[in-house]
Amino acid sequence: MAATIIAAVDGSAAALQAARLLAGYRGDPQRLALIALNVQPRPLTLWPGPAIDARKVDDALLAQGSRELEPACKLLAEAGLVPQTGVRLGVPAVWIAEEAARRSAALIVIGTRGHGPVGGFALGSVALRVAHRAQTPTLLVQADSRLPQNLGRSLRVLVPLDGSSHAARAVGFLLAAREWLGEIRVDLAHVRSAPGLWDTLPADERRLLEEWGSTEAEQATRDARALLYVAGVPHDLEEAAGDAPGHIVRLAGVSGSELIVMGTRGLGAVHHALIGSVALKVALASPVPVVLVP
Numbered sequence: 542m543a544a545t546i547i548a549a550v551d552g553s554a555a556a557l558q559a560a561r562l563l564a565g566y567r568g569d570p571q572r573l574a575l576i577a578l579n580v581q582p583r584p585l586t587l588w589p590g591p592a593i594d595a596r597k598v599d600d601a602l603l604a605q606g607s608r609e610l611e612p613a614c615k616l617l618a619e620a621g622l623v624p625q626t627g628v629r630l631g632v633p634a635v636w637i638a639e640e641a642a643r644r645s646a647a648l649i650v651i652g653t654r655g656h657g658p659v660g661g662f663a664l665g666s667v668a669l670r671v672a673h674r675a676q677t678p679t680l681l682v683q684a685d686s687r688l689p690q691n692l693g694r695s696l697r698v699l700v701p702l703d704g705s706s707h708a709a710r711a712v713g714f715l716l717a718a719r720e721w722l723g724e725i726r727v728d729l730a731h732v733r734s735a736p737g738l739w740d741t742l743p744a745d746e747r748r749l750l751e752e753w754g755s756t757e758a759e760q761a762t763r764d765a766r767a768l769l770y771v772a773g774v775p776h777d778l779e780e781a782a783g784d785a786p787g788h789i790v791r792l793a794g795v796s797g798s799e800l801i802v803m804g805t806r807g808l809g810a811v812h813h814a815l816i817g818s819v820a821l822k823v824a825l826a827s828p829v830p831v832v833l834v835p
Contacts, residue, residue, distance in 0.1 A: 543572055543574040544648070544718070547576050547641045547648070548563060548613065549579075549650065549651040549652075550610050551579065551633070553654070553684070554652070555683055555684040556651070557652070557684075558652060558684050559680075560617060562650065562830060563617060564620035564622065565692055567723070569693070570621050573622065573721060576625045576627065577617070577627070578627050578637060579610050581605060583598075583602065583631065603630070633667045634667050637667075638676070642677065647718060648678050648680055649675055649679045650679075651681060653668035653669060653682070653683055654666065668681055669824070672824070676835050680830055680831070680832045681824050681830060681831045683827075686829060689799040689829075692723065692799075693723045694723040694724065696722050697797055697798050697799050697800075698725055698798060698800045698801070699728045699798035699800070700712060700727055700801075700803070701819070702761055702765055704760065707805060711803055712727075712768050712769065713768070715802060726775050726776070727776040728792065729765055729766065730779045730788070731762055732783070732784075733758065733782050758778060759778075762778055779792050785819045786819050786826060789819070790827050794828065798829060799830075800829055800830055801823060801832070802831075803824075803833055804835075805820045820833055
């Protein structure tokens with residue numbers, strides 16, 4: 542059965558880069574069922590009023606949505622991937638999340654913006670609102686994201702784990718998606734808190750802390766490693782101590798990962814509660830696309 546993928550398109554540079562990611566798919570096109578969706582927010586403050594014809598405004602918005610879909614759909618068609626298309630009127634994050642749920646989509650692909658620590662979020666990024674609302678894994682692509690080169694055939698993925706069940710769901714997503722992602726190689730990453738005043742500790746105490754940290758990493762990734770082992774997926778374990786978002790982004794570069802896949806805490810529409818989350822910070826700072834798994 543083909544994997545249904547919702548490509549949310551809004552005419553931005555980031556959305557076009559997300560379309561390029563899909564257009565670069567090297568697997569069997571029959572494995573994907575693409576839906577290119579554009580959602581136009583209604584300017585609610587403009588009506589009702591006697592001087593405005595709401596139907597004409599809706600028609601204009603639908604026409605605008607169709608125009609915004611054209612560049613992405615052209616890219617996909619040239620790659621042999623012809624998506625279904627749709628333009629909706631309403632709140633974009635709500636429509637995208639609900640459409641993904643209605644179609645039992647395997648993935649939402651959407652462009653986002655901003656490398657600052659909270660840049661895209663502070664600007665009301667639709668992509669981040671979708672990621673926090675949807676019960677579907679959401680792939681975030683920035684306008685300058687480095688794209689996978691052989692998606693559909695082979696893929697190297699970084700999966701940060703902290704020992705929690707929500708983090709482990711990222712591995713479950715990857716295993717379920719192997720049929721259309723292609724052969725995967727996984728780098729598991731565990732970042733522990735760095736003890737204060739590290740340099741002032743005696744050498745034997747530092748050694749004990751390092752040994753404890755390795756044990757913590759093995760315990761935090763044990764279940765994920767077992768799943769990957771049983772599935773026959775090659776994997777490595779990377780460890781670090783200190784700032785988790787910074788180390789995750791660094792490890793992705795060191796390992797040559799083409800994608801970061803992270804579990805979120807599933808706070809749903811209460812997206813402001815995630816403002817300081819590791820997943821959010823990684824999504825905004827990563828040079829490669831990031832999948833957030835609810």
